[in-house]
Amino acid sequence: MKPTLTLAAVAALVAFGAGAQDRADWPSSFTIATASQGGTFFAYGSGWANMVAQELGVTGAGEVTGGPMQNMALVHTGDAAFGLTTLGPARESLEGENPIAPGLQMTNACAMFPMYQTPFSVTALSSSGITSISDIPAGARIGFGPAGSSSDTYFPRMMETLGVAFERRNGGWSDLGGQLQDGLLDVIAFAAGVPVPAVSQLEVQTDINIIEFTEEEQRKILAAFPVAPFDIAASTYTTLEAPARSVAMWNFAIAGCDLPESFVYEAVKATMEDNARMVSIHNSARSTVFENWDKNNVLMWHPGAARWFREQGADIPDDMVHGG
Incomplete structure (x- = not known):
């Protein structure tokens, strides 16, 4: 007698196959550009890296940096997958006024989610x-x-x-x-x-x-x-x-605009759907909530991030989504 699979088992196999396919282009590890040790960016970013790594099953860690300006440069060049920045330095970086690389418009850094003020x-x-x-x-x-x-x-x-x-x-x-x-x-x-x-x-x-x-x-x-x-x-x-x-x-988390959509979507989902855990990392994460999505009027959204926020009701226009 041939063994048979239940409908539930077939569904599980299909889901597994889809998940494996979605992850095919994911990075094997990631870093989050933060700031100097002892500051809020470092504490927030390092804790967030551990959280995302655990939830997504991908090795990740926070990286000590010079802060928002350098983080825009690191994410733009792909030396860091994710980073933390402030919208003022982000705007200057997009306009080619980042002192790290004057004249270079750092347009490969996309918004992920709001952090805090x-x-x-x-x-x-x-x-x-x-x-x-x-x-x-x-x-x-x-x-x-x-x-x-x-x-x-x-x-x-x-x-x-x-x-x-x-x-x-x-x-x-x-x-x-x-x-x-x-x-x-x-x-x-x-x-x-x-x-x-x-x-x-x-x-x-x-x-x-x-x-x-x-x-x-x-x-x-x-x-x-x-x-x-x-x-x-x-x-x-x-x-x-x-x-x-x-x-x-406002401070926003950023991602390389060319990172896989599904990877960024899952990272944003893990972050935004467990605010209690984020607050346990740093109290400032009380502001890391869906309602603050509209505070970004500077950066293009990563398509994966935009997908999650739109699913929750965010009215993000197509011309604010990278590649949209």
Whole structure:
């Protein structure tokens, strides 16, 4: 008597064959370009790499890099499959203004999913008497964070837009916090996830002012830069008694535009359908949700990512999808 297969067994074999076919052009491993160790990008990206590797059965890991600008270059050239970037540096990279390769339009980096916002905030010692942007004196020594960071790239331009004349200083956030406390800086202009550890440490040790933008200042910045309105919640710092008006720049995960559609689709699906796990990797992933898909107005979407978001109801136009 010949053995027979049940309908369920036949269906399973068909599904297996289709899955194997879908994976035929998948990479055997992948890297995610993140940033320096100790930063949010590195923690988020390394944890996300482990998650995707486990879910897809493909070896993957986070890679230490110089941050958003370098990540655009690494993904564009294919040296990294995935990366993390900020929409401001992404726009400059697309326009050929990435300092890593001036003139090269990095159009082979496509959007995967929204990550979280990076707010821009200003801090000064209370003893300085600086309580507003307009109080910052001409020639003030302002710390803008690590050289080449999103903060160092955009905050000096924002200050110039608001008419502030300053001396530019760079360094790690903790180091700049110490310089502010020692009187070597007048102001620190932060672009980092909140609460910024350096600010939290400062307010324990001394009295500080966390300076918000006026409505007019916020409008000027929104008109000139790829940022969105943002309020720093009063609960973020003990110094704040009410939300502080600010702006923020969205961070997005990116993929090489020529990666297989099914590979990117499954990576996005694994990420977006388990937010609790993403939040366990880093609290900022509370913003890594479907509803924030429309924050991308800079990058073309990877076809695999666009497919998943469209299945959930996202109205992504064809001219924003790579090859669409």
